[in-house]
Amino acid sequence: MIDWDNIAEEAAQLLSAYLKIKSINPPGNEQETAEYLGQCLAERGMNSTIYPSGEQRANLLTRLPGDGSKRPILLYNHMDVVEADAHRWRDDPYSGAIRDGYVWGRGALDMKGMGIMQLLAMDLLRQHHPQRTRDIIFLAAADEEKGGQFGAQWMIDHHAAEIEAEYMWDEGGFGLRDFFDPRPVFTVSVAEKKEVWLKVIAHGEPGHSGMPHENNAADILLRALTKIMALNAKFELHPVAARMFSAIGSLKTFPQSFLLKHLNNPLIFRLLLPTLKKDKTISAMLRDTLSITVLRAGDKENIIPERAEATLDIRLLPDRDPQVFVDQLIKLIGDPRIEIEFLQLPQKRVVTELNTEFFQTLCEVLHEQVPESIPAPLLSPGTTDSSFFRQLGVQAYGLVPAILTPDELARFHGVDERISIENLRLGTRIIYEVLVRMCA
Secondary structure: OOOOHHHHHHHHHHHHHHOOOOOOOOOOOOHHHHHHHHHHHHHHHOOOEEEEEEEEEEEEEEEOOOOOOOOOOEEEOOOOEEOOOOHHHHOOOOOOEEEOOOEEOOOOOOOHHHHHHHHHHHHHHHHHHHOOOOEEEEEEEHHHHOOOOOHHHHHHHHHHHHHOOOOOEEEEEEEEOOOOOOEEEEEEEEOOEEEEEEEEEEEEEEEEOOOOOOOHHEEEEEHHHHHHHHHHHOOOOOOOHHHHHHHOOOOOOOOOHHHOOOOHOOOOOOHEEEEEEEOOOHHHHOOOEEEEEEEOOOOOOOOOOOEEEEEEEEEEOOOOHHHHHHHHHHHHHOOOOOOEEEOOOOOOOOOOOOOOHHHHHHHHHHHHHOOOOOOEEEOOOOOOOHHHHOOOOOOOEEEEEEOOOOOHHHOOOOOEEEHHHHHHHHHHHHHHHHHHHOOO
């Protein structure tokens, strides 16, 4: 019998030490975190390989072999974290403090906590199930927070054969309590929006600000941005989002249950839209979003600028063509003095299938471990490294198997990030139980 309370305490201690390592990206410095995970694996009888990908940048890979009768499962996690403003935290963000039933620190949720869950679940599989049909690949990657150039993309470019898998388990969704219902909803990311960065440049004529004219580049840019940002008000229902709301409908009573299960009806969608779009995350799932992130114009207070520019972060629904979208922007703006330049283009987005052995097994285990919960597919407004692997035909699923309240989720990339020891126990057990069944 596995003593899951002991496993939870072990997970907390391992995570606490892991959080003490400052792998802030930029610059990343994942070499030290890779060495730490390699040591944890070695202490449990598993060898790993560290692949340097840049100065102090590294990825770690280990493989728990099966008999090869089924294709591997890739357990993915990333070692880098975003920056934290220490002045706003109760504790040092890199203290790894354990108190009040939680482990505190930057990366507890994103995503060092899940890396520890995966490591311990794989070790339990090694100990208790020596006969396995699949290899289990553990990949701790660098650079997820800044696009994967030194991490997932680098591994695919240089060691693709070593990370080839049928299924991938990544971050993306969580178990959410008190979001849709008091009962937890495990949102499993199966699709992501396309991230496009554009620079919108207005060309005008310089002049003295005391003699205004119609060719002020700043005025031209503002008029163009007003037209562009109006697109934020155009909503639609993607099929993955429709599946999510249909699943949530099973928790509700009539008439909410009926409305959510039939949200793809245009009349019902229009009826519920005012309520749905009040939540910023749900709102982002239902539209292409545009955010102005950088504005530049002029150098002196009394000179009309001849050039003004804005950077836009645009997140398109998975089936959108970025070039077609930009062509529509140019037509909408209708001003030859405006130039649009691509800063970043996304890869083609692939939607992961739901009728797979992995997804069905995951749903069964979630129901057994948290009987009052339901799983629901998620269209993620953000981007993860799953996008690289979906391009290769891997069926990638994003779920940190922990149950969070709205307050806890707000700490993701926020202040006082933490994960409960109970969630470390639950998440490790869910991963273990799924692996046992997938490798039987």
